[in-house]
Amino acid sequence: MNNLFVFCEIEEGQVAGVSLELLTKGRSLATQLGCKLEAIAIGHKLDNIVNQVAPYGVDVLHIADHKKLEHYLTLPYTSIIIDLFSKTKPQIALLGATSVGRDLGPRVSSALKSGLTADCTSLVIGDHEDKKADKVYKNLLYQIRPAFGGNIIATIINPDCRPQMATVREGVMKKEIFNNSHKCEIKKIDVESIVSEADFVVSIIERHIEKRKVNIQGAPIIVSGGYGVGSKENFKLLYDLAAVLGGEVGASRAAVDAGFAQHERQIGQTGITVRPKLYIACGISGQIQHRAGMDQSSMIISINTDAHAPINAIADYSIIGNITDIIPKMIAAYKKNSK
Amino acid sequence: MSGLKIVVLAKQVPDTRNVGKDAMKADGTVNRAALEAIFNPEDLNALEQALRLKDRISGTTITMLTMGPIRASEIIREGLYRGADNGYLLTDRAFAGSDTLATSYAISKAIEKIGKFDIIIAGRQAIDGDTAQVGPQVAEKLGLPQITYAEEIIDVKGKEIIVKRRLERGVETVRGTLPLVVTVTGSAAECRPRNAKFTMKYKHARSTSELQNATEDFMQLYNSRPYLKLSELSVNDVDVDHEQLGLNGSPTKVKEIENVVLQAKESKVIGNNDQEIEEMIVELIKNHTIG
Numbered sequence: 001m002n003n004l005f006v007f008c009e010i011e012e013g014q015v016a017g018v019s020l021e022l023l024t025k026g027r028s029l030a031t032q033l034g035c036k037l038e039a040i041a042i043g044h045k046l047d048n049i050v051n052q053v054a055p056y057g058v059d060v061l062h063i064a065d066h067k068k069l070e071h072y073l074t075l076p077y078t079s080i081i082i083d084l085f086s087k088t089k090p091q092i093a094l095l096g097a098t099s100v101g102r103d104l105g106p107r108v109s110s111a112l113k114s115g116l117t118a119d120c121t122s123l124v125i126g127d128h129e130d131k132k133a134d135k136v137y138k139n140l141l142y143q144i145r146p147a148f149g150g151n152i153i154a155t156i157i158n159p160d161c162r163p164q165m166a167t168v169r170e171g172v173m174k175k176e177i178f179n180n181s182h183k184c185e186i187k188k189i190d191v192e193s194i195v196s197e198a199d200f201v202v203s204i205i206e207r208h209i210e211k212r213k214v215n216i217q218g219a220p221i222i223v224s225g226g227y228g229v230g231s232k233e234n235f236k237l238l239y240d241l242a243a244v245l246g247g248e249v250g251a252s253r254a255a256v257d258a259g260f261a262q263h264e265r266q267i268g269q270t271g272i273t274v275r276p277k278l279y280i281a282c283g284i285s286g287q288i289q290h291r292a293g294m295d296q297s298s299m300i301i302s303i304n305t306d307a308h309a310p311i312n313a314i315a316d317y318s319i320i321g322n323i324t325d326i327i328p329k330m331i332a333a334y335k336k337n338s339k
Numbered sequence: 340m341s342g343l344k345i346v347v348l349a350k351q352v353p354d355t356r357n358v359g360k361d362a363m364k365a366d367g368t369v370n371r372a373a374l375e376a377i378f379n380p381e382d383l384n385a386l387e388q389a390l391r392l393k394d395r396i397s398g399t400t401i402t403m404l405t406m407g408p409i410r411a412s413e414i415i416r417e418g419l420y421r422g423a424d425n426g427y428l429l430t431d432r433a434f435a436g437s438d439t440l441a442t443s444y445a446i447s448k449a450i451e452k453i454g455k456f457d458i459i460i461a462g463r464q465a466i467d468g469d470t471a472q473v474g475p476q477v478a479e480k481l482g483l484p485q486i487t488y489a490e491e492i493i494d495v496k497g498k499e500i501i502v503k504r505r506l507e508r509g510v511e512t513v514r515g516t517l518p519l520v521v522t523v524t525g526s527a528a529e530c531r532p533r534n535a536k537f538t539m540k541y542k543h544a545r546s547t548s549e550l551q552n553a554t555e556d557f558m559q560l561y562n563s564r565p566y567l568k569l570s571e572l573s574v575n576d577v578d579v580d581h582e583q584l585g586l587n588g589s590p591t592k593v594k595e596i597e598n599v600v601l602q603a604k605e606s607k608v609i610g611n612n613d614q615e616i617e618e619m620i621v622e623l624i625k626n627h628t629i630g
Contacts, residue, residue, distance in 0.1 A: 098507060102472075106474075116439070118470040119470075147469075148353075148468075152596050154596050155595040156591050157592055160590065202485075202519075203513065204511055205501070206512040207511045207512075208509045208511075209509035221629065245629050298628070318607070319609040333620040337620055338630045
């Protein structure tokens, strides 16, 4: 009882990356707390899920497998989670901060009157002393997240309500195999006894989900452009550099809003979080919202006409000048020196 | 078909792009008074979806509902300037310090007080917290279904609604049944500008609390035009359990607030010339960052 639960998102039979990242984090928190790590998978044809999650250290996998649950729907998924949490009373529940997790999480937290913290960037176990009530809480989940446009970092706690719920964006936590022969117990959920006809009042008529075309998150090198790139034409230079270095192209929100790059390439607090080996920021001033999505990069090069752009403060190398001038020089230098 | 009754949930938010030093209070909550207040961007997208339904379906009425301090009356006026029909300001010190759950509770109680609605439309999330929780939580509290991440309300026919959702990697079209809650993303159509006629009509609209320093002339005008009165709800006007309001009703607490400080690295400045750029590239190849 009072274990740590992770809701696993399933995309075409595969557990989503963000869920595996949460299992990795959940495993280490569960070990620290001395409790079990339990995973929840809802969907259809889920026989293969246990093989995917067990190596991440999952002790118990709850499976709700039903034809009508193939694609995410708010009400039936909520009913299943609420039923499960009411019976198992988790102390912590983690979800991905995806369109699914951010639809499901608040609904569950409202029904259970537990607290939910969105988009955490760090999860830590710690104690809390409530001086007013003269009470000490042991082993709470510190839910740490940027707030207020990223200008502050807040540590949120839920002292009295359970489960302590949090969502985390994809790419924020690391994904790591725990033990390839970890034993995982399977518990099947009797879907028909929980879900009612009324839960299907909203239904899907049509879905056009594209396969991931750009894999920015997995790219070791990202050449990223901001508003300072100036045009969609100039963005082609970034693609050239990325192609030569074997990287991907990213963009700041300002560049996406200006139509220089597609939305799926947006990096930052409202886009994707990345941690590549090398991040080349071209014409990006470095607003806090953008930095929140890339400041974990191992190395940062900034190319900017403004020597005082905030991005330069976190860059390992700053080149002051125009990208139309500098990128061709970089490509030439690389071609000359690489074997 | 008879008109729809729509309520638009809108929030006045601090413009988080410009946060000064004195923006935080000692208890970790935001000192909104120190910042410029704007109409939350995605709530404007939500308002536009409501206005489009009103354009299409005659007899449709739009009610604005906002929770916040007295100056949030501005949000209602902005809604009226664009074509909303009336509005409510939910304001009381008892709501201060609410997290998303306590906020949703207060809003759901206000909606129950105001009346029955076919569609409750809100922005997906507000820029001050980016949580995207209040929409779904209001839906849960009212026992209504929800459609989040809506990019377009495609059609409403009788009790049936068709909505296009914008997800991370594609779109999904769903069918639902009224009444329900819809939250709208920023990729939806932009909100129309203020309408000149409505702006003239409602520019003197005020909530009761805004009338404190009103002149006699203004009061005469105000009293002669009933549509200038913006409804105000305090905690006593809604049927609530006080334990579920404000800080008390918030399961999440702020333990600590830390200001973000730029960590200056040792940054090398590279000259914009062939030689220095080549030296940098060679260094990166050597330490296996590239190549």
